[in-house]
């Protein structure tokens with residue numbers, strides 16, 4: 323084409339032409355202005371291309387940053403690499419469970435799950451009652467028999 327068509331900046335046709343060239347690839351301001359200038363000479367095309375890009379919803383979606391998960395740092399008990407299993411232990415109750423005692427008697431007991439904070443290993447115990455002595459007497463005795471370095475339960 324010999325001479326490009328001269329258009330004013332603040333005209334609806336100029337805006338539509340710039341939007342058309344911008345929507346062909348949602349490129350930047352300079353690329354949109356260069357594409358427009360192949361056929362048209364819009365006065366102040368850079369400013370018009372900047373306005374079109376600023377108002378383009380697709381460009382806003384494409385330029386948006388990806389969301390990232392906000393996490394707290396792990397406690398020191400979770401990052402103890404050279405400790406034996408169940409050195410740092412947490413416990414929780416579940417149930418109640420129906421346990422058959424003797425021939426005809428059925429009672430309710432709670433289960434206790436112990437998890438190793440470092441290796442995520444699991445140990446299950448059956449608690450006779452939910453009192454404090456019942457919580458810590460039986461399972462901790464078993465743990466201390468198996469793992470003599472049991473120091474932290476809670």
Ligand SMILES: [Zn+2]
Pocket residue numbers: 344345348349375378379380381382
């Ligand atoms: Zn765009």
